Every structure is written in structure tokens, then in C-alpha cells.
Amino acid sequence: MKILAIEDNKELASSIYDYLAHENYICELAYTIVEAREKLLFYSYDCILLDIMLPDGNGLDLLHFIKNKQIKSSILIVSAKGALDDKIQGLESGADDYLTKPFHLPELHARLRAIHRRKNLDGDHVLSFKELHLNTNTFELIVNKKQVDITRKEFELLLYFLVNKNRVISRQAIANHLWGDYTDNLSNVDFVYQHVKNLRKKINQAGGMDYIDTVYGLGYKFNTNKE
Incomplete structure (x- = not known):
């Protein structure tokens, strides 16, 4: 599975990258909305890990960009904002799941696999x-x-x-x-x-x-x- 992790916390981004690489995923990183848009226009990904709070804007705006461009990647929102309205807004805007920080990397892995099964394998493994x-x-x-x-x-x-x-x-x-x-x-x-x-x-x-x-x-x- 090929993943784009959009996360401005470089320590967390590095941890996600190392963990997913150890699990034999292909992982690319973007730290800003501008970087993410460039990658999304030129490359395809199975799933996007999307932080809501980014230094150059709101991740939900990037989510709308993804949907408007008809990019078919699954989307897992990863954010410290655990408020119910943020979660609902993200899901209603087209995200497949929502994971609140802090989280354990094995849980992130499990969420990614579940999303992949639902989207591509009819829920089966x-x-x-x-x-x-x-x-x-x-x-x-x-x-x-x-x-x-x-x-x-x-x-x-x-x-x-x-x-x-x-x-x-x-x-x-x-x-x-x-x-x-x-x-x-x-x-x-x-x-x-x-x-x-x-x-x-x-x-x-x-x-x-x-x-x-x-x-x-x-x-x-x-x-x-x-x-």
C-alpha cells in the first residue's frame, strides 16, 4: 500500500514513516498544504493521512481539494482536535476515518488496513x-x-x-x-x-x-x- 502522510510535526512524521516502512508500506511525507497539493497532482496514493492543523492552512480545505480533483485515495484524518464537530465535518467532507492524537502506531496501522479492506476488498482480508x-x-x-x-x-x-x-x-x-x-x-x-x-x-x-x-x-x- 502506498501512503501520503501530511503532517507538520516532523518528529511524528518521521515516526510514522519509519513504522510504515518497517511494515513494508511505501510512505511519502508532506509537511504543508502546498507540498501535499503538488504530490497529489503528480502521484497516486492508496491512502492519505491528513492532519487538520497545518502551518499554511486547514487540512479540511485540502480534503475539499482532493474531492474536487476527484482523487480516489482513501483519507484518514489524524489530528489533535478531538471535538465532535471537527470529526463530523471531516467525515461528512469525505474522509473514511478519523484518528485523534495521541495515538499508538499499531492502531494507525490497523485503521489503514481496515480502510483498505472496506474500499478495495469488500471488507474482507x-x-x-x-x-x-x-x-x-x-x-x-x-x-x-x-x-x-x-x-x-x-x-x-x-x-x-x-x-x-x-x-x-x-x-x-x-x-x-x-x-x-x-x-x-x-x-x-x-x-x-x-x-x-x-x-x-x-x-x-x-x-x-x-x-x-x-x-x-x-x-x-x-x-x-x-x-
Whole structure:
């Protein structure tokens, strides 16, 4: 999962970054509304951690910006303002959940996973398509009732494909989603090809069908119409 944490307290932001990185999330940081808007216009995120009190404005204004731009990221408001009216205003403005400071990082992690399940997995922790079953709690892939030995990146890659079934996804988008925005500075993202190749091979060896199509010149597509 790729996260944008918008938090002006640099000590807290660093703690969130370190914790989520340890849990194998891709985490980007923004300390102001201006920084956040720039990132949100150029990059995509699964979830946004949004502080209400920011040095250059109110986080709820940024929430309205996100909705007006039709940015599809889930939103978890994180703020020291625990008043009921702030919580209601944030939720009614489109936030998915609200976490009041101070909080424990494992609780933050649990909220993120719950939001992700509700939005992308119909509230379940297992995402299935035909013979493929991904367990987002244990990070296991089951193909034809057999567990497949895959890396965490391969798991996240397949999850990304399943959440975006039948959509063409560029290699750059895959690189950004799984390795972070620093990949923009790389001369090429050929390493994505190797990860897709390895994932295909492991699924095929387990008797699964190759649903991942190469769309030449564009990227890849998880094709659900194969039989």
C-alpha cells in the first residue's frame, strides 16, 4: 500500500514513516498544504493521512481539494482536535476515518488496513479471483489450493493488478506504487518487467492461468476475460 502522510510535526512524521516502512508500506511525507497539493497532482496514493492543523492552512480545505480533483485515495484524518464537530465535518467532507492524537502506531496501522479492506476488498482480508487467493493478513498467495512462495513485492504487485482489473497500468505507475516516487529519477524502470515475469512464472508453475497481458508500448493489464 502506498501512503501520503501530511503532517507538520516532523518528529511524528518521521515516526510514522519509519513504522510504515518497517511494515513494508511505501510512505511519502508532506509537511504543508502546498507540498501535499503538488504530490497529489503528480502521484497516486492508496491512502492519505491528513492532519487538520497545518502551518499554511486547514487540512479540511485540502480534503475539499482532493474531492474536487476527484482523487480516489482513501483519507484518514489524524489530528489533535478531538471535538465532535471537527470529526463530523471531516467525515461528512469525505474522509473514511478519523484518528485523534495521541495515538499508538499499531492502531494507525490497523485503521489503514481496515480502510483498505472496506474500499478495495469488500471488507474482507482475502481477495480472490478464480483460482487465485491473496490473504492480506498473512501475505500469502494460494493458487489451486497450493501456497505459492512469493516475495512481498510480488504479492503487492499482484494485489495492485487485482484491485485494478482490466485497466492498463504503465510500468512507471507500477514502479511508483511499489517503490515510491524516487523512481521518477531513474533512467528506466525495466526492473518492473523482471518482477512481472517472476510473478507470472510462479503462478503458472502452480497451475494458474496467466491473466497478466503485456500491452506493448503502454504497460500491463490483468485480463479477467481469459478462459
